[in-house]
Amino acid sequence: MPEAMVKFALDTARDAGGIVRGHFGAVRSGTAKTQPGDIVTHADLEAESLIVTRIREAYPDHSILAEESGLHSIPEGEYTWVIDPLDGTKNFTQHIPFFCVSIAVVRDGCPVVGVVYDPIHDEAFYAVEGAGAYLNGKPIRVSSQHDLRLMVINLAWARNMVGDLDFGQCAIKVVEHTHYFRRLGAAALVAAYIADGRMDAAANLDLKPWDMAAGMLLIQEAGGVVSDLFGNPLDILSPNLDIVAANPLLHEKLIREILCS
Numbered sequence: 113m114p115e116a117m118v119k120f121a122l123d124t125a126r127d128a129g130g131i132v133r134g135h136f137g138a139v140r141s142g143t144a145k146t147q148p149g150d151i152v153t154h155a156d157l158e159a160e161s162l163i164v165t166r167i168r169e170a171y172p173d174h175s176i177l178a179e180e181s182g183l184h185s186i187p188e189g190e191y192t193w194v195i196d197p198l199d200g201t202k203n204f205t206q207h208i209p210f211f212c213v214s215i216a217v218v219r220d221g222c223p224v225v226g227v228v229y230d231p232i233h234d235e236a237f238y239a240v241e242g243a244g245a246y247l248n249g250k251p252i253r254v255s256s257q258h259d260l261r262l263m264v265i266n267l268a269w270a271r272n273m274v275g276d277l278d279f280g281q282c283a284i285k286v287v288e289h290t291h292y293f294r295r296l297g298a299a300a301l302v303a304a305y306i307a308d309g310r311m312d313a314a315a316n317l318d319l320k321p322w323d324m325a326a327g328m329l330l331i332q333e334a335g336g337v338v339s340d341l342f343g344n345p346l347d348i349l350s351p352n353l354d355i356v357a358a359n360p361l362l363h364e365k366l367i368r369e370i371l372c373s
Contacts, residue, residue, distance in 0.1 A: 114217070114224050114225050114240045114241060114243075115240060115243075117171075117217050117224075117225045118225045118227065118238055118240050120166075120170060121215045121217070121225055121227040121238070122227055122229070122236055122238055124162070124163055124166050124167075124215060125163075125213045125214075125215050125227045125228075125229035125236065126229055126231075126236065127162060128159040128160075128162050128163050128197055128213045128229075129159075129212075129213045129229045129230075129231030130231065131155060131158050131159045131162060132155045132159050132197070132198055132204070132211070132213065132231050133231040133232065135153070135154065135155035135158075135204075136155075136204065136207070136209070136231075136232065137207055153198070153201060153204065153205060155197075155198055155204065156179075156197050156198040156201060157197075159197035159198055159213060160178050160179070160195060160197035163178070163195050163197060163213075163215065164176055164178055164195070167193050171191070171193070173190075174190075174191040174192065174193055174217075175191070175192040175193070176192070176193045176195065177192055177193070177194045177195070177321060177322065177349070178194075178195040178196075178197070178322070179195065179196045179197065179320065179322045190219060190220075191217055191218070191219050191224075192217070192218045192219075192349070193215065193216070193217055193218075194215075194216040194217075194218055194223075194321050194322050194325040194326070194348075194349075195214070195215055195216075195322055196213070196214040196300060196322035196323060197213060198211060198212075198213065199211060199212050199213070199214050199298045199299065199300040199301065199322075199323065200212060200297050200298030200301060202297060203297045203298060208297070209232040209233075210296055210297060210298055210301060211230075211232075211298050211301065212228050212229055212230045212231070212298055212300050212301040212304070213227075213228070213229045213231065214226075214227070214228050214229075214300035214322060214323075214325070214326045214327070215227045215229075215326060216322075216325035216326035216328075216329065218321075218325055218348060218349060221347060221348065221349060222241070222348070223241070223325050223326065223328055223329035223348060224240070224241040224329070225238075225239070225240055225241070225329070226238065226239045226325065226326030226327065226328070226329035226330050226333075227326055228300050228301060228303070228304040228326050228327060228330060230301060230304075234248075235247060235248060235304075236248055237252070237304040237307060237308065237330055238330075239307075239326075239329045239330045239332075239333040239334070240333070241329065241333070242333075243333070244333050244334075245307050245329075245330045245331075245333040245334035247304075247308055252307055252308040252309070252334050253307075253308075253309060253334050253335050254306060254307060254309055254331065254334045254335045254336040254358070254359040255306075255309040255310075255311075255312045255359055255362075256309075256359065257312040257359065257362060258359070258361040258362050258365070260289040260290060260362070260365055260366070260369065260370070261289060261290055262290065262292070263289075263290050263292060263312040263313050263358075263362060264290075264292040264294065264310075264311045264312050264313075265286060265290060265292065265293060265294065265311070265312060265313040265314060265315065265358075266294045266295060266296055266302045266311060266313070266314040266315075266316065267283055267286055267293055267294070267295060267314070267315050267316070268295050268297075268299070268314075268315075268316045268317070285370045286315070286370060289369075289370065294311070299314075299316055299319055299323040299324060299327065300322075300323060300324070300326055300327045302314050302316075302327070303324060303326070303327020303328065303330055303331055303338075303357065304327060304330055306327075306330075306331050306334075306336060306357055306358070307327075307330040307331045307333070307334035307336065308334070309334075312358060312359070312362055313356070313357060313358035313359075313362055313363070313366060314355070314356070314357045314358070315341070315355070315356045315357075315366065315371065316353075316354070316355050317341075317354045318352055318353075318354065319352075319353040319354070319355060320351065320352075320353065321348055321349050321350070321351075321353070323353070324338070324346075324348065324353055324355060325348050327357075328346065328348055328355075328357075331357050335359065335360075336357060336358060336359050336360070336363070337357065337358065337359070337360050337363040338355055338356075338357040339355070339356055339357075339363070339367075340353075340354055340355065340356070341354050341355075341356055341367075341371050342367065342371070343356075343363075343364075343367045356371060
């Protein structure tokens with residue numbers, strides 16, 4: 113079944129991405145949600161509506177966890193679809209072309225299908241549990257970078273989380289180790305870039321399941337590691353996720369020499 117699901121998820125993500133792409137450049141603001149900077153636009157809502165409607169029609173016994181509309185149990189089944197219709201909404205409203213549609217299928221707490229679609233560059237990243245990770249049909253792998261000084265790392269946290277776990281000090285250590293620090297603003301697309309070896313690592317605080325469910329599988333199937341900040345396995349359906357992701361060697365160094373030192 114995951115093989116059929118990935119085609120369905122790819123087709124749906126591309127169509128939702130078409131909605132998002134159609135609004136790009138015409139939206140300058142959104143409606144505030146729970147905290148400053150957390151916004152939603154008509155593009156988010158229209159894309160999510162399309163995705164949820166299609167899943168309900170194709171998989172009526174599956175659950176849905178969507179960023180904008182929460183949990184849909186119809187009834188709750190063996191599979192849960194985890195959806196972010198527009199990851200990187202702030203970039204989108206600022207006309208910065210770095211955002212994506214993210215769709216994952218989770219079974220028994222683990223992602224089994226993951227799709228991240230970049231509608232501006234028409235790049236479809238996808239993975240199936242045990243079958244590898246791909247970009248537009250071609251296999252992808254994480255980078256082989258193991259030197260902390262040369263790594264390109266995405267580092268992001270919510271303002272109200274800076275003091276937790278001394279993450280501010282961790283950020284300083286990251287900056288001391290590498291010149292190539294980024295904060296790109298779309299966690300799912302960052303994860304896809306790590307899976308494709310374009311970026312080497314990420315350390316992000318206070319993510320949600322829809323931010324990382326698809327990206328987590330992409331990284332793992334591309335040969336990488338995703339864990340919490342102490343190297344422990346993630347519960348991808350946890351409401352708050354602190355993650356570090358990289359290839360195995362770099363992941364170990366990040367945990368040992370920066371995050372837990």
